[in-house]
Amino acid sequence: MASTGQDDAFVAFEHVQKSYDGVSLVVKDLNLTIGKGEFLTMLGPSGSGKTTCLMMLAGFETATNGEIRLDGRPINQVPPHKRGIGMVFQNYALFPHMTVGENLAFPLEVRGMGKSEREAKIKRALDMVQMYSFINRRPAQLSGGQQQRIALARALVFDPSLVLMDEPLGALDKQLREHMQFEIKHLHENLGITVVYVTHDQGEALTMSDRVAVFNDGRIQQLAPPADLYERPDNSFVAQFIGENNKLPGVVEELSGDKALVRLATGELIDATPVNIREKGQKTLVSIRPERVEFKPEMMPAGIHTIDAEVVEIIYMGDILRVVLKVAGSSDFVMKMRNTLGQTRLAQGQKIKVGWHPQDARALDPM
């Protein structure tokens, strides 16, 4: 596992701020360290500042304030071509007037590398992505997935220790995207390079990364390994952004250590784990993952509060059944059931009681 300590930080952002117009900040006080060999993903909705951070690291945008260090060296004043960072762009940015081979030779030629050494490196990079037979093609003659591989090979051919990827799989179809996710992950593991990956696709972020930084409104909302991010979101934004979520607004009725009792607007009481709750009487938003909602009493821990629900709709999705329930007066509560042989079949209009493990219900800040 990659180390994330301050001392051996490979990339470090320190109090970095960025403003384009001098009126508003796109990036607000960013502090982030990335360890050598780590795969870090910057995840967030568009306009959250994640791409700006990547561009500042690549050198295409200058930080308005703060310092960016690469391998201990401040790089704020270093022009992009001297940073030695490989980059994969959203639209691949393969030079259309050059063949695949010439595209890969480009970074080696500008470094003044000899012909034989160049050819060996190009072959190695193209073999890495299984594209050596395409060396004489032009980018326009390649499919999206093939162009993606070439872009990847070009970013790696000059052996950079840091590779940035700006939504590299955004233009591919779902199946190809999933396939490429694994390939990029394997390349990362085999080469031991550091990868900073920007995406707005949470699935991509969860499958590939060592750590994910969730961006919103110019700040990192949470920086954690994927499992933590999904199961233990720090705030309502992260809970909403990562995966599907049921939210129940209410007021904290009782607070004792790692347990809280929340009274919903409709009067019911539910159990929850307090996350950023400081005192009794505070407003909160309880978030529960659909797959952690139970309706069979034997599956629920003893002594918890249950809540009345009415089945509004059952959507058949193959591997799972999505049950939309009316809970606490609103009809957008979702429960996911595994579609197994012995699964209880519910009917529309059926009245049931639902509950959950208190750990799975996280009482967060009200949005």
Place this chain on the structure above:
Amino acid sequence: MSEAATTAMLTTADGRPLKEALATAQARARRKAFLLVLPLLLFVLLTFLIPIGYMLKRSVEHDGFSASAPELDAWFAANPGFDYANPPEAAYAALVKDLARMQVEKSTGIAGTRINYTVPGSISLFKGGARAAKDLVPPYKEALLAVDAAWGEPRLWRGMESASSKYTTEFYKVASDRKLTDDGWAQGGDKERIYLYLFFKTFLVSGIITVICLLLAFPIAHLLAVLPMSKSSLLMIMVLLPFWTSLLVRTTSWIALLQEQGILNNLLVWMGIISDDSRLPMMYNMTGTIVAMTHVLLPFMVLPLYSVMRVIPPSYARAARSLGATSWTTFRRVYLPQTLPGIAAGSLLVFILAVGYYITPALVGGADGQLISNLISFHMSKSNWSLAAALAAMLLAAILLLYWLYDRLIGIDRLKLG
């Protein structure tokens, strides 16, 4: 092979050959499409192809002499290869008859002008001959030579023989600086090479203007392509402003700026850079022509360049930079090659427009800054249509040749005009 055979024999469900069925099915749509383009087709035919065809015809056809000299036409037809230095009495007899007829029909001027193209001085010769013709008595040879000894010149007889046919290539010969001498057509002396020299000068000046336009337009087009929309529209208006201003106004402003008592010279004198008696001649010469034409033609370079640059994503330059290229290498190896279609289109457009430019050199060119179009116009104003047509046809041929070369070297499908 077998697969190709079955493909060829494909038929529709009711047994008709597939190709035939497809053609019938699409015929209606094609007719409709044709009707839509028909108005433009007619317009182009009437206003473009027919005049050009007429001009090309005029360059090889002139009946000014052949129509007014039937006797001589018949004699030349019956006696091919006669002795030009000493034509027989019968030839003179036919000539005198024709001259007398010209005097009656008042066609002396037209016939004389036709011969004058190849044999200078013929107009007055014909007028004198025609006036005297009805009083002449045989032997006509001695009689006519007594009127003017020039009637015995071999090159005159060569010229008349050639002009007795309606169709001729003589105008092309004249337009390529050849001269009719007593011994036939010959290359003119160095001082007489006006047309070919002017062609050469026109192409050279057009080339210079194209290069200057490219150098000036490239940064502007780039700026237009990268600036935010609000600013680039303002800049675009400034680029297009020359288009919206009258050609005369633009040209006159250049005169006001550049003439010897003009603003620029006054400024230089006032600043003490040049003295009052060594003012720079920048107007009514080649400099004036080049400056004014560059200004007029600049938008034709900016627009194709802009249209190409606008669609080059900035990520290419960023990719090149991230791969370790300096900004100069990025420009040279990544940006510039991608703008080539725009450079080619703009250069072709500016060059072809410059080669045919007329008004600007006429207004600001003076004696030194005239181009081939001005000479064509000069011959037209002198009613020398056939020579003007021959020069224009040669210009057209040169441009078509350039176009062909361009297609071979760069490929016309890579042309991008906007």
